[in-house]
Amino acid sequence: MAARLKDIVTFYPSSADTITAELCQLLQLPPQAVAMGNGSTELITWIDHLLVRESLAIPVPTFGRWTDQPMETGKRVDMFPLQESNGFALDLAQYADFIRKRGTKVAVICNPNNPDGGFLHKQQLVQFMDAMADLDLIVIDESFLEFADAEAEPSVVQEAMLRPNVIVLRSLGKNFGLHGIRFGYMVANPSLAGKVRSMLPKWNLNAFAEYVVFMLKEHGTEYAQSLLQVRRDRLEMASQLSLLPGLTVYPSQGNFLFVRLPVGAEGTVVRDRMLTEHRILVRECGNKIGSSSRFLRLVVRPEVDVRRLVSAMEQVLYGTRRGAAVPELSTGTSYSSGTAAVDRLVSETNGAGMQLAQAVGAMSAPGLAAAPAAGVGMPLPVAAQQGGAGMPMPAAAMQMQQPQQQPMMAQMAPVAQMAPVTQMPQAPAPMQAPAMAQMPMQMQMPTPVPAPAPAGPTPPGVPARGGLTAAQVRGMTAPAPPAPNLAPAPATGWPNAQSWPNAAGMGQAG
Missing domain, CATH: 3.90.1150.10 (Aspartate Aminotransferase, domain 1)
Structure with a gap:
């Protein structure tokens, strides 16, 4: 590409039809069933404008454009919450029942899903498409499917071309790690694909994308x-x-x-x-x-x-406990990170990132724990927790109120035995006295100021900054009991190697 860089940036790219024809020859797909876009996001935008009339259902969490794009154009987005307790796996029977009860017109499934990587087998998706054949549209986003190995032929591209209301979305940029070049494509029956293709600009694909498409056949292996x-x-x-x-x-x-x-x-x-x-x-x-x-x-x-x-x-x-993201106090005796530098740091502290002298000073004020450094980590309340009001502290933070004193007192015992030396009239202080004078136990501890609440952790059930918890989404769109007429199909296939994509968008088992 470096040798051709001047030509790439100097001349116009070929038309989208020319680039699409080259891609279809490689994937063995009919050009009339394919529309290429400047990234899958451009195709999502046109799908929303042209084919989504009233509402769209999408499992969450997922790729943000599937929720944001229809909301930006005033559509109702019905969000089906994936359950953390179920490993964020999508139950298609419950999803179908949710769509029926909400009266949603368009259903979207990302396979694999982003961000959790959840996977659905081809047979399950085909069963879902047949059961929801009366919907305006079903979109199967296969942007990450090339990385899957749970099934030899997991794509539903061929099935989509035979149905009047199914679109499959694919992403070449993600597959090749060329996210900046921006090129994706959709496969559907010629009527649906043609409707989207007719709205795309003539030169919606840049010259870099064209160059990559034409070089794919040289790098299949x-x-x-x-x-x-x-x-x-x-x-x-x-x-x-x-x-x-x-x-x-x-x-x-x-x-x-x-x-x-x-x-x-x-x-x-x-x-x-x-x-x-x-x-x-x-x-x-x-x-x-x-x-x-x-x-x-x-x-x-x-x-x-x-x-x-x-x-x-x-x-x-x-x-390191100093500004650590997980603030619980440990003994420092049983942790082994497998990294020598980390273990050495833990052994030089009391297991919580505080030097031993600092920990001794903290013991002189009952009910108080040393506050972490300001500006880093997760601040903890440094005073004893009062019962009754306020947000419950995480269990890890509660442990900070009860520092383990026994190991520390054991280390202090030899120092305390030096006190009788001061009874000698000829020696005002032993040689070790300066060490005694610097012991933090003789210092007056100032009253700590509790750390501000906004920098604290996100307790369960409380929305993270800029987002919503799964519990909140469940409250808005609670899933219904499983639908009796749509049971998830049994898993088929087992991990197998895949080669260069064929007409179905994937390769034969290797």
Whole structure:
């Protein structure tokens, strides 16, 4: 591409029809059933303007444009909450019943779903499409399906072309990691595809996108090997992250993992510290409807990057109590991070990030705990919690009110035995006296000021800043009991390799 850069930026690209014809020849799809867009977001916009009349149903959390775009044009968006207790898995029977009760006209399913990576088998989706054949439109967003390995042929592209109300959305940019080039495509019966294609600008695809489409046929083998590597890396990355105490990793069929932070952790704090201290950017999901700030989305990375990620998360979540994202107090005797630097830091403290002398000073004021450094981490109330009023403190924060004094007193015992030395008239003070004079126990502790509430964690049931919790969404759109006439189909297939996409949009089992 570098050798052709001057030509790419100098001349007009080919028309969208020319680029679409090249892509369809590669994927073995009829051009009249395909419409290409400047990213899948452009296609979502036109689908909303042309085909969504009144309302749209979408499981949440999900890709934000599926909720935001129809709301921006005044449509009613019926949000079906995915249950955290069920691993954010979508129950199609309950979803269908929800749509019927709400009278929704358009249904959207992302497979795999973003951000959790939840996957539905092809047979389940076909059954859903048949049961909801009277809807105005069904959209199956397969933007991340190329990364799935739970089924050999999971795409419903062929089924969509045979039905009058089904659109399948695909994304080449996500598959190749070329997000800045912006190119996606949709597949539907010729009538639906033609309606969208007729509204697209003649040059809606740029010259970079054209160049990539025409070079795809030269890199089919490399592309297939890359997909296999991503799937292996996903499995290994999930395994490594699962070893972190209190961190929940959800099953994923995308090129990302959805994780829940330990109790008491604040996602915005974790995100900011990972970036500023370790130069690692993670996606905090507090602004996603149906999610909260306790959840992160992590892109699948090679093994060397995963080791760096795990080490950084150990330090942010557990390795140092000074501004740590998880504030519970530990003994410092049983934690092993697997990272020598982190273990050394813990051994030099009392397990909570405070130097031993500071911890001794905190013991001189009963009922008080040392406050963390201002501006970092999650501030905790430093005075004893009063019962009755106010928001309940997380269990991790309550532990701060009862510091473990026995190990500390044991370390102080030899120092206390030096007091009788002062009875000697010829020696006003022993050589060790200066150490005694600097003991924090003789200092007057000032009255701590409680940390401001806005910087605190997001307790369960309280909306994260800029988002809603799943409980709140459930309150607005509560799911109904399972529909008796639409039971989820049994899972079919098992992980198999996939090669270059064929007419169905996926490859044959390798």
